[in-house]
Amino acid sequence: MSISGFTSPWWLLFLVVVAAIAAGYVLVQRRRLSNTLRFTNFELLEKVAPDRPGRARHIPVALLLAGLVFLTVALAGPTAEQRVPRNRATVVAVIDVSLSMEATDVAPSRLAAAQEAAKQFADDLTPGINLGLVAFSGTASVLVSPTTNREATKTAIDHLQLSERTATGEAIFTAMQSIDTLSAVLGGSDQAPPARIVLLSDGKQTVPESPDDPRGGFTAARQAAEKGIPVSTISFGTSTGTVTIEDERIPVPVDDPSLKEIANLSGGSFFTASSLEELEDAYNTLEEQIGFETTRGDASRPWLMLGALSVAAGLVFAMVLRQRLP
Known part of the structure; x- marks a missing residue:
């Protein structure tokens, strides 16, 4: 959809904030990995560190970020041709x-x-x-x-x-x-x-x-x-x-x-x-x-639905995988 298809296109600038959050999350994960590797006694690490769900732990954050993208598009007021x-x-x-x-x-x-x-x-x-x-x-x-x-x-x-x-x-x-x-x-x-x-x-x-x-x-x-x-x-x-x-x-x-x-x-x-x-x-x-x-006419409803579903799914995955919110 072209920029002319939105009634409030300036809301799309919020996507920069979403991208910054995603970049920040990646940096935090890398820093945690770097700090973890400083342990030289891996046997001790296995005893004191809790089990981690592996790559699945990123699913909640990915869903929440996707939800923010969908909600941002909805706020920008997308329009579409309607009969x-x-x-x-x-x-x-x-x-x-x-x-x-x-x-x-x-x-x-x-x-x-x-x-x-x-x-x-x-x-x-x-x-x-x-x-x-x-x-x-x-x-x-x-x-x-x-x-x-x-x-x-x-x-x-x-x-x-x-x-x-x-x-x-x-x-x-x-x-x-x-x-x-x-x-x-x-x-x-x-x-x-x-x-x-x-x-x-x-x-x-x-x-x-x-x-x-x-x-x-x-x-x-x-x-x-x-x-x-x-x-x-x-x-x-x-x-x-x-x-x-x-x-x-x-x-x-x-x-x-x-x-x-x-x-x-x-x-x-x-x-x-x-x-x-x-x-x-x-x-x-x-x-x-x-x-x-x-x-x-207004076409924001599908984007609102996708945003709400993505956020809800992200919260559910967070509680199931990590027993807490991300």
Whole structure:
């Protein structure tokens, strides 16, 4: 741990005192040995000198010195990175409800699987996070403004309805507007909690035709990056999905490249899922990323425990080996 990892690093100077005690102990032991060797009558020495435990006699002092080292480190206030649940954050789940989500390549259907996984995501997300819901097809609408009320979000997920076309850009713009509204309520961008958009889709944007259009997905992703709002995308489905529209079977393969580019442009993460299990894994990963933050916190407790145990062990060894304290 670097010196910057301590809140009171000057306490580490006490290690000099510990080193001096250790050096003093070594000198005392050598002096005792030197005085002992002055006896020339070893037979008499064996009779008058008590039995000594040999090298084991150094164990108590070694343990006590180790305890002093551990306690000194604890006094210096060591810190370490810790993962703690977020108390303030905003997440907007964006779900594609275009007709391609009716495909059954993911059982029982893409939409049904997405609904189940999204509700589980809502349940598992850290309670202090505001969760909103946006659904999109040819247009996008806010079904639930960001809130800590998970039941409202899950109820809205259960009532998702399919419609024609896919306006990915509009979905992202709508989600950002929802985040901006909450930020204004909470006191402006300076006091607003961190935010993220989680977008699940299975197909290529169809409205407008180009993702670089002013209302396109890539344009929205760039604006999200400027606002500091990562857009994590989940490409859900397989390359063999089909839907039947007016008795015509139409292929609806997933479009990984565009969703990956949206994640890259906005600074988010990209996931692929071709089953309910893979989708749940993707959401679980996002929960870890979103629901927790890394902070530096106090890490002195382990050092205090080691110090106390070492000192206690040193005293026990002293009494067992020498029938007295060192």
